[in-house]
Amino acid sequence: xxxxxxxxxxINQFYPKVAIDTLELLEKFGLExxxxxxxxxxxxxMANSGYEHLTGSTNELFxxxxxxxxxxxxxxxxxxxxxxxxxxxxxxxxxxxxIRSRIYELTEFLTDIIKIDNxxxxxxxxxxxxxxxxxxxxxxLAQMTELTAPAFSKPEQLLKMVNGIELVPLTRAxxxxxxxxxxxxxxxxxxxxxxxxxxxxxxxxxxxxxTAADMSCLMHMEGILKRQKSPVKVVHIAxxxxxxxx
Amino acid sequence: xSRESILNxxxxxxxxxxxxPTEVDFCFxxxxxxxxxxxxxxFIGGKLHAVxxxxxxxxxxxxxxxxxxxxITAVPEFQDHAAFVEPGDPHLLENVDVAIIKGHxxxxxxxxxxxxxxxxxxxALPFITQHxxxxxxxxNVVPLMQQxxxxxxxxxxxxxxxxxxxxxxxxxxxxxxxxxxxPRSLTVILTD
Amino acid sequence: MSAGKDHAALAxxxxxxxxxxDWHDETLWFVRAKRDRASHGIPDWELLRETASQIKHNVxxxxxxxxxxxxxNALTNGIKIHWAADAAEHNAIVLSILKEKGIDRMVKSKxxxxxxxxxxxxxQDNGVEVIDxxxxxxxxxxxxxxxxxIVLPCIHKKKEEIGDIFHxxxxxxxxxxxPQILTETARQHLREIFITRRAALTGVNFAIAETGxxxxxxxxxxxxxxxxxxxxxxxSMGFEKLIPQRKHLSVFLRLLTRSATGQPITTYSSHxxxxxxxxxxxxxxxxxxxxxxxGREDFRNSLKCIRCGACMNTCPVYRRSGGHSYHTAVAGPIxxxxxxxxxxxxxxxxxxxxTLCGSCSNVCPVKIDIHDQLYKWRQVIVxxxxxxxxxxxxxxxxxxxxxxxxxxxxxxxxxRLALRYIPFAVNNGLNPWFxxxxxxxxPEDSFTDWYKKNRKGEKP
Numbered sequence: 017x018x019x020x021x022x023x024x025x026x027i028n029q030f031y032p033k034v035a036i037d038t039l040e041l042l043e044k045f046g047l048e049x050x051x052x053x054x055x056x057x058x059x060x061x062m063a064n065s066g067y068e069h070l071t072g073s074t075n076e077l078f079x080x081x082x083x084x085x086x087x088x089x090x091x092x093x094x095x096x097x098x099x100x101x102x103x104x105x106x107x108x109x110x111x112x113x114x115i116r117s118r119i120y121e122l123t124e125f126l127t128d129i130i131k132i133d134n135x136x137x138x139x140x141x142x143x144x145x146x147x148x149x150x151x152x153x154x155x156x157l158a159q160m161t162e163l164t165a166p167a168f169s170k171p172e173q174l175l176k177m178v179n180g181i182e183l184v185p186l187t188r189a190x191x192x193x194x195x196x197x198x199x200x201x202x203x204x205x206x207x208x209x210x211x212x213x214x215x216x217x218x219x220x221x222x223x224x225x226x227t228a229a230d231m232s233c234l235m236h237m238e239g240i241l242k243r244q245k246s247p248v249k250v251v252h253i254a255x256x257x258x259x260x261x262x
Numbered sequence: 263x264s265r266e267s268i269l270n271x272x273x274x275x276x277x278x279x280x281x282x283p284t285e286v287d288f289c290f291x292x293x294x295x296x297x298x299x300x301x302x303x304x305f306i307g308g309k310l311h312a313v314x315x316x317x318x319x320x321x322x323x324x325x326x327x328x329x330x331x332x333x334i335t336a337v338p339e340f341q342d343h344a345a346f347v348e349p350g351d352p353h354l355l356e357n358v359d360v361a362i363i364k365g366h367x368x369x370x371x372x373x374x375x376x377x378x379x380x381x382x383x384x385x386a387l388p389f390i391t392q393h394x395x396x397x398x399x400x401x402n403v404v405p406l407m408q409q410x411x412x413x414x415x416x417x418x419x420x421x422x423x424x425x426x427x428x429x430x431x432x433x434x435x436x437x438x439x440x441x442x443x444x445p446r447s448l449t450v451i452l453t454d
Numbered sequence: 455m456s457a458g459k460d461h462a463a464l465a466x467x468x469x470x471x472x473x474x475x476d477w478h479d480e481t482l483w484f485v486r487a488k489r490d491r492a493s494h495g496i497p498d499w500e501l502l503r504e505t506a507s508q509i510k511h512n513v514x515x516x517x518x519x520x521x522x523x524x525x526x527n528a529l530t531n532g533i534k535i536h537w538a539a540d541a542a543e544h545n546a547i548v549l550s551i552l553k554e555k556g557i558d559r560m561v562k563s564k565x566x567x568x569x570x571x572x573x574x575x576x577x578q579d580n581g582v583e584v585i586d587x588x589x590x591x592x593x594x595x596x597x598x599x600x601x602x603x604i605v606l607p608c609i610h611k612k613k614e615e616i617g618d619i620f621h622x623x624x625x626x627x628x629x630x631x632x633p634q635i636l637t638e639t640a641r642q643h644l645r646e647i648f649i650t651r652r653a654a655l656t657g658v659n660f661a662i663a664e665t666g667x668x669x670x671x672x673x674x675x676x677x678x679x680x681x682x683x684x685x686x687x688x689x690s691m692g693f694e695k696l697i698p699q700r701k702h703l704s705v706f707l708r709l710l711t712r713s714a715t716g717q718p719i720t721t722y723s724s725h726x727x728x729x730x731x732x733x734x735x736x737x738x739x740x741x742x743x744x745x746x747x748x749g750r751e752d753f754r755n756s757l758k759c760i761r762c763g764a765c766m767n768t769c770p771v772y773r774r775s776g777g778h779s780y781h782t783a784v785a786g787p788i789x790x791x792x793x794x795x796x797x798x799x800x801x802x803x804x805x806x807x808x809t810l811c812g813s814c815s816n817v818c819p820v821k822i823d824i825h826d827q828l829y830k831w832r833q834v835i836v837x838x839x840x841x842x843x844x845x846x847x848x849x850x851x852x853x854x855x856x857x858x859x860x861x862x863x864x865x866x867x868x869x870r871l872a873l874r875y876i877p878f879a880v881n882n883g884l885n886p887w888f889x890x891x892x893x894x895x896x897p898e899d900s901f902t903d904w905y906k907k908n909r910k911g912e913k914p
Contacts, residue, residue: 025856028901030894035901039909051905054859061856064810064829066836067849073857153812161490162768162816164499188483192770196809203807204886205466209475209774210809211891239891265537268741272693273518275749280515282698283508286705288501302718349731352683356649371708372718385730386682389675389722407704407719415701420728424707426719429675433590433606435613436481437633442589443641443648444675444722 019049020085022119024095025057027231034231037258038091038122044258045130049089052081060098064197068102075105075112083111087129088119091254093151093229096121100155121155122254123229127170133177138261140180143251144223145171146214146237147190148230157229161190171229171253178256184221191217195236211240218248225251287408295370295403296452303373303450306427307440312400312452316340319397319451323362326449327393331359336383337397347383355384361391361445365425367402368450369410374426375450376410378419385421389429394445396425400452459800461807465775479773481609486767488716489817496708506705507821510758513696514748520663520696521739527666528737531728536738541571544740548573548655548688549580551736555686557582557653561644563670563677564588565657566604566761567690567740569783573655584655585647587676589640596623602777604784605714605763610776644676654680658691658737659760660706664699667727668737671710671720678724687729688736692744694757706760709819713762747795752830756791758820765814765824771807780804787814791827794835802840805831863902 019042023035042049058078059071078099082088090096099119105112126132151157151171158169175181194200194210201207215237218226226241226248228234234250241248300310313319316339323343327333333344334355340362347355363382365375375396379385388394404410414422429444440446469475493499513520525535538544544567552560560577562568562584574584574595586595590607594600596619601607608616617631626639656677661668668689670677681687697706703723711717729735748754766772766786777785782793782801790804805828814824835841855861887893899907 023901025862030896032897032899032901032904036904039905051909053863053902053906056859056862057856059856062849062853064832065845065849066806066832066841067846067853068833069837070849070853073853077857077859149809149811149813153816160813160816162813164494164496190813192809192811192813194770194809196811199806199809201886203462203465203771204889205462205469206771206774206807207809208890209469209472210770213479213774235894236891239887239893242892243890263537264539264543264741268537268539268693268739268745269518269521271741271745272521272748275745276517277515277751277754280508280511282512283505286505286509286701288498288505306717306721353649369719374719374723379730384682385678389678389682407708411701411704415699419725420730422725422727423678424719424723426721426723428721429673430721431589431637431674432715433588433593433608434616434633434636436484436606436609437613439633439637441641442637442674442676443587443644443679 017047018084018086019047020082020088021049021051022055022082022088022090022095023051024090024092024231026235027091030235031231031252034091034252034254037252037254041254041258042089045132047130050085055081058095058098059102060095061197063098063102071102072106075103076107078103079105079108079112079115082115083108086118087125088115089122089125090119091122091229091252092231093121093148093155093157094232097150097154121151121157121229123171123174124155124157127173135174135177135257136261137257137259138179139256139259140262141224142182142184142222143175143225143227143256144184144186144218144221145175146193146218146226146228146233148228148233149192151229152190158190174257175227175253178259179261181256184218184223186221187217193233193237195233200236207236208240211236215240215246215248219246223248225249227251227253227256229253287412293370293405295405296400298370298405299368299373299403302371303427306373307430308373308427308448308450310450310452314454316453319453322451323360323395327360331392332357333360333362334358334387334391335362336381336387337362337364347387349384352384352386352390355386355390358387358391360393360395361387362395362397363388365396365398367404367410367413368398369407369424370403370405371407372426374424376414376422376424378422388423388425389444391445393447393449394425394428395449395451397451397453400454459781461775461779461781461803464779464781465807468776468779469774475774477612478610478776482767482773485606485715489713489764489767492712492716492718496712502705502709503819503821506709506819507758509697509702509705510820513698514754514757517693517696517748520698521693524661524663524666524696527664529666531666532735533666533729534734534736536736538738538740538742540742544571544690544738544742545573545576547738549577549582551686551688552582552653555653557686559583559651560653560655561585561587561647561651561680561684562655563657563672563680564591564607565655565690566784567657567692568655569601570742571740587644587647587680588672589637589674592640592644593619600778600783602785603763603766604761610778648679648683651680652684653686653688654684655688655690656681658689658695659710660697660703661691661695662700662703663696665727667725669703670724670726671722673721675722678722681726682730685732686734686736687726688738689726690738690740692740692742694744710760710762713764713817713819743796750795753791753795753827755822756788756827758822759788760820762819764817764819768813768817770811770813771809775807780807787824787828788822791824791831794831798835798838799840802835805835863900
């Protein structure tokens, strides 16, 4: 099984450790992981702003980069969802279609494809799990509170395998943090208010860390936590799952 | 004339025919209808009182309803207790305090009672009265709306309503207030 | 988009008072929580939603025939039918009905369609007084404001503010803000209105093709009080309110109020089939852009909407920006996919007033793909030229940087040009990101840099 690692642009630039942990984690499970060096971005920032028609070149690039892999794995629910829903290629339509059906967000790849049942990791802290909307409602990584259906959560299933971790319950289990791509600057007031409220929910419930399967949500919340000089920190789920045993 | 232009535009723009779902009566929950009906009715602000005959019902109403007020009924058996509603100008009902009518059946899941205008006497009566009393046979409670509409699917009426509890509003800061424009109370008298 | 009427700007004003935002958010979240409790109590909830969605899909696909059938049956029932192509025609029809009867005062129960048509203003300009009888609508009417929510019209007002309005207009004691007392005052005030008005207008929740009847749902009983005491009952409906058969109401009535407020059903679900003896009953069937929306494949499902307001209550953006920031009759997520159909330029901002979190689509009782339509409207709006030049320039710049691995992968944090094109990344004092948030300091190495140093780089 040949796995292609897709690292979202902002993770590549701002949070390289998240990508390193993702890579190491996949390697820990014995997978052959390739990282195409020419990758840039999934095109979502343009598409969500109404400029999907400008994403032709990023789409072609993405298709070229990832056409040869059995699976494509990414530490981001949002970017994965965008590729799943919107990747098209005029030059290689069949490859693009194949990629759409073979791309997985990291946690669902671990639970659904390689079906891991234990992780050697330790993270002895109180952690609040933020459900990113695109991961949860888009990729269905976890049951949504709006629906009348049995509960499940792939990220939680993995976190529960980590030594010493204590998951704190949240008052609003799956409310959006307000990042929303360009929404975060176009609708600054509402975006920040949503972020502040989300952070407050974790703090109120005594979280020391906020984790998620999407670094974009965490970057937004981190920005607010830092401005508030809060001791609460954000940590990507790959960083927890790859945290060394203590 | 707009009728033709609207209909033409619709005809042009509507998608290809998509079939109706054949099954809408799929819900059958295992519930005790009368018990559930009582529970829901009380939850939505109504009262339920069970009696074995009309004499008991009258005795009960005498003990709980304002005695000096204007009582009106559309139930022939209650004419000794309340004036029988006359057809005509609904404005004459302006000062009714207690209205006593019959209901066809109740619905357990939402505490609603189905009443057609024949049972109301006048359409305005169940709304304009300060207090509404509905007589309901305890054998006529169905579990869900699906069964309710099976009973009324092809019935003829000029006006009818599901009535579920007293008139209410929560328009001011979501604070529930009973008695918005219609009845301040709804009492369902469950008869044998 | 028209100056000064932009959602982001109006939402920013709304956010100046954070305590009020918290209060607004909590009040609506309370309604969402009630909706959850009510829906989770129905084991077949998701099947009900799917069935409702399919019934509505059939209605959309057979709209022409159902309308003809409905009209024929309603006429047989003794109801007069009118057709209005747009808001102006709708309003003119209402006026002509009233004039024919020599009526210059009307009572009206809740109808979002008449808000959409600005009926009240039109009638007042033509010498007809209209009084809204739904308590929430009466409050905003006295305050000279539009409703901020389709089900909870004055959800943006605190009881103290309502107390002040009642003190001024209805003579309650200064400082009185007890909801019980205010509601009782409105009851007395509106009872006099119901008794004296000869014409009543109501909305329509559902119209049944098979029988020619229509159903109006209220908790207060105001539609019935108005209609049963008036000589003339006018019901205004968008044509999409049709359903095929009476039995289909079982599906919709189970869903509507549970989705709206968490109640099992509204207090009154009134089925109007024939006028009472001596009464005139009119139905005005309104298009006003709906037939165009029906032709838009990506957006026609918005016509399935039964106006429960669940998408507004669950929307984290609506809760923190208030209904008025949407500057249209129907606010919130559903309003943001309906409004651009009517005026793409004026409402170009609304599909962007969302994080696309998807909660709206999940609560929708008729399963409208609301957040997907928001995404699709964004594409249509940009393609039709209703975006700003700055934004287009920024997007083109970003596309250029992200299409070129060479530009993107320039190493060293100073060299990584791509950062400049990520809209939240540049701290230049103008970037709104930094108003209330920090950014991480760019690390020395990007992941690609690290990978080249630590793993053998895979050739493209």
